[in-house]
Amino acid sequence: MQKIVLLIIFFISVVIYSQNSTIKYTVSTNKALGDNSKDNTLNDVNNALLNTTLDFQLTFSTKESFYELDELLDDGINSKIASIFFGASKKYYTNVNTKEFLLQALAYGDLYLVSLEKPNWVLKKENKKIGKYTCYKAVTEYTVVNSKGNFIKKVTAWYTPQIKGSFGPRGYFGLPGTILELQDDKILISATEINLLSKKKNEIKKPIKGKKISKKEYDNLNPPLRN
Template sequence: MLGRIIVLFIFVGNLSAQTNSLSVNYSLHIGFDEGFSTNAVLKDYYALAQKGAQAIKFRLEANKNVSYFKMEEVMTNSEIDFAISFSEASTSFFIDVVKEEKTQYESGFFGEFMIESKETTNWKLENETKQIGSYLCYKAISEQIVINPKGTFKHPIVAWYCPSIPFNFGPKGYNGLPGLILELQVRNITWGATKIELSNENKIIEKPKKGKLITQEEFKKILASPPILGN
């Protein structure tokens, strides 16, 4: 069972039509996963990742039209490195809802890339609600489909969004709900809002220009190809 996410909210400004931008901090929780937690080879590394996740923080910057989600800088150690690896925490996302574009930023030994797509999430809105801090949130569900040499796998996605915060963004590049996503669970990983700052300022959020622009299919081919090592 997932551990309890403790959420602390600090709000600046009023929730009104005058609220034009926001900044949100998110924490990371890596929960039990039968595939990893019981695997003879991976379980010890996974346990280290669960500990390291406590030190990883994220930030979402958004106005009414665009958002940028990324991991905050952190001093790494083996636990944090494993947490970043298991949760893909170093991947950042820029979303432009006017252009209906999502840009995913990847970097590693394979290089640095920008991956643009029109990908959207097919949400199913539920009647279930829960209180997060002082805010009433509603449940939405979807699926993450993973295709690899072992087959096709479907992992549950659960989002808790707050209609009273009228920004349709959230962590990890997920958006499209009628309110800010305060908590998101994808398979065994949970992102939970810890601080929200609202502003009347129409904050300008520039799209990062870093890495080579490629398609999702091109990036999959790069990941499938082993690196060529020098002599």
């Protein structure tokens, strides 16, 4: 009888451990790329970005995560423009055990597997509620180099230790909790649906296809459009 009980407990623990959690995020912006009413193309791009949101999903376990576009329901011109700006084709994989931090991305028709580095976070004392979770503020920054010069971009994350894990959207990770909200320069990423130990089979897919390059090599190949 004791063996049966232990077997049942083992089976339940394996099932729970094998279940992955998911967070859905809405990605949007409320900041225009530039202010030039005479540039019709720029106006069209700004109109598309300011009036379009995309949904992404983070699937994670205790050791790894995978972040990608959830589903593109609308294939209109606004969604296509937003897809480029919001990085809809990019997939991010993080494994804290093996120290693999990967971005799978297209550039000029070729697929690349980019090695990422852990962000250099500065933890702040500020906190706020996002839904039922108490979240704490963390900041970091990065440099964008393009034809207009060098620009320092600010990133603000709100993470909660109430959700175990060290993961977040858009390749941001390494905090003592899970990121529920992130402001990456002009892009705002907000958690809209949280499913811990989801009953659905949500697979974490480590990307393996693509030419392996560093983040610096990728940025030189595909310079950021934002400034």
